Amino acid sequence: MNKTPSGSQAALRRLIIVIGAVAALVIFSYGWTVTDIDLAVPQQPVRQQNVGNALRELLSPNVFTQDYDIQTTTTQFAIDCVEDPAAAEPAASDQPYIVVTPACGSSGEIVTVEGYNFYPDSLARINWIATDGDRRIRQTRETNADNFVTHDNGTFSVQIEVPRIRGSAGEIHTVEAQGAFPQGSPHISNTTTTVLEKMVETIFLALIATVISIPPAAALSFFAARNLMRPVRIPLGNLLISIVLLPIGWLVGSALLGQLGLLALRLTNGEGFAGTAVIFVFGFASVASARRLRSSDEASSGRLRGIVNSVIVAVAIVLITGVLGGLGQLLDRTINDGILGYVATFFGALGDLAELMLVAVGGLVGAFTLSSIGGTLTRDALKHISVAFSHISGAVLGALAGAIVLGVTAVVGGVAAWLGLLTPVIAASLAAPILPMIYRRLAGGSPIPGRSERSVVAALSLAGSIIVFALTFSVLSVGRALIEGTLPSQAAALSIGDVIITQYVGRAMLIGAAIGGIAGALAGTKSNFPIGDALYTATRTILNALRSIEPLIMGIVFVIWVGIGPFAGVLALALHSIASLGKLYSEQIESIDSGPIEALQSTGANRLQTIVYAVVPQIIPPYISFTMYRWDINVRMSTIIGFVGGGGIGFLLQQQINLLRYRDAGVAVLAIAIVVSVLDYASAAIRERYT
């Protein structure tokens, strides 16, 4: 034993390693037991035979098939004959014939049947036809099987037993040989045809799911990229005004913009061609005004330009959605046949989707437009107000915004018991900065906090969060909902027109108003809110939660929603791909060269322009590469999504396995193996070009 301190440290380290190894051994042994590993089971003869049979069939896939013509030939056999009948040697011909020796015998005797001119190496069987006309299959004594295989010269010689048939003595029975003669050339089996059909469905299922997932994933990836979102901060006052204006914008937008879009859709979908002209006039007018704004931008203030721009964009979005939707429906109605028919049906479906979504799109666009206009208009006013008034307005706006935020989460939380946790969590995260703000106000402190101050702040924000979480949890009786799975009561506290605010939502709104009011009052409208960080965290959380749910489980839910079939599979894979691609894409954004971003910011480009000109060119190659990779994964996934009813080849494979038709299942397995390996190779080749 070494007695120096370093020696004892080394000994301690060795001891820790030994303890770790022992612990690892224990954990592994426990895992061994939990997973029911029993080495005796695979050695049981029954199981070995079963697996042998299953594997043999799986590895003999029923890809090709051959049609057979069954040719029959007969000869006489006398039972317990008085005189030995002369062996009737048929004239040599190319027709199949059989000879039974002896041609006379008693029940239970073994006779030899020889066949000639049968098809080489093909199946044949012997039947015994008594005077009653019943056909009895005689199993051969060598194999105890109904069928046997002819020799390669087209002959056979098998031994059969004369059947024991009561009272047959003296009768003349018929011995019949049936031989299979191939008809035509070998061809692809029906199983193969079905598998190919389903394979095409599977590949398209994966393709459509991947394509659907690209736009949302690409959009979300920007919000989930830390380097882009981290620096984004806006004055708290602007944020609060924007939040307060969101619901108003939603109402106005869904009413005005939504109706405008629906009008555009109705006018273009063929119910009034004159309307199309109106839409074009609208379009030209907006483009022209955009151009004129550009030429006069030095004179007019940038702010007004921004507002007009955002209104133009909002109107343009709903008009374009409406016009395209209407044209899609028109196309669907006019073209019905051929390849164009598929295209027209597709556009028609998009048109119907547009019609369904227009009110919501209008609401969303209206909400964001109004809130951004509100933020822009009040920016100057908020900047020049006095410090005291900034805290008062912070309190008022904070209370309103807090009530709106918690009201919305409470509505979501009313849907299912465990979603009720959302409200306390959001309330806690809103309340986190309150105690640190009070502490800073009391303690003063430098702009850059020291390490001890940082830990005090962290402890305070954690404490504040826990208190508010517990408070909200008990006020909304989330605990009861969690245990009993009950939903909050729908008792109305207040109703304004059609909008009914339940007591549950009302209480959440009061809590939100209190927290928002206090936080807003402390921070004041001039403080900067890290909106980028908040959006980043929210997006990442949602993406991670979605990614942790397996597509098979999503498939089960979508099968309930839209029924068994490939549509459910498409939805499940698309949803999972959005989460997965969103994460992969955002990691690519995080790893880009920040130099061009810095350069474009320094030219006075706005955030959107910086993204379009500095970020997008850098991320296109990795995006293509990761999309290919995801398509590859989706093809694999789509082969098994059918096991839960999601369509594609998996559904067929499951049926074949359940019916124990392993030779048919073998075809499906073979097809999957070929497609997956081909795509694997193709996607690797394409990705290599882009990285």
Add this chain to the structure above:
Amino acid sequence: MLVIENLTKIYDNGFKALDNLSLEIPDGQFVAIIGLSGSGKSTLLRCINRLVDPTEGRIIWNGIDITAASDDELRQIRRRIGMIFQQFNLVKRASVMTNVLAGRLGYINPLYSFVNYFPRSERERAIAALQRVGIEDKAFNRASALSGGQQQRVGIARMLMQEPEMMLADEPVASLDPATSHSVMKYLQLLNDEDGITILCSLHFLSLARAYSDRVIALKDGKLEFDGLPQDIDDDRFRQIYGEDAVQVEIN
């Protein structure tokens, strides 16, 4: 006139890059900023166009307080301050033309950026800018296909698109060989002479500062160590700025 008052920058990790720095730079001056790595040269330049937000102090340019500008105002200010970088900061996969046009983004309607459209007048302006730095024949090459000196000239052309009144150059020649360095510095001198653009240029080599600048500002640990004419830096001053063991290296 650019006035810097009591500028201090402390990064989140506690590093004090600038320490109570005050300066006045009249319009049209060619100012070289020298100092060791980490002395605050880059931070000073980035504070001026607020790529880095200063912790304390004010920067006032032609009567406008840059440090108090809102996002909108800041974009208006940044349009008139050009910047070039040691690593050129071009989008390497994009064409030279696109890189140059990107310098004009602050002026054009943001709606055009959705569809990657630039009006004809802007394209002509970009060709003119490339002609000025002598690489108009490379306009439709990929930026990554150009040599270092050519890439820096694309950077200058991009900056020219802004029609800047002031220019920040962050070690513009540190990645270039001596001959190319002189060619790039001559372009900066040309812009200073012909267009009257105020230039703040951080440099590693004192010889370059002597050859091109009107005034040298030396930083040491975020503080102003020297402010005067290039020829006033003798060996003693040099050792004050760069430390006792430093030896002057000439770049020809």
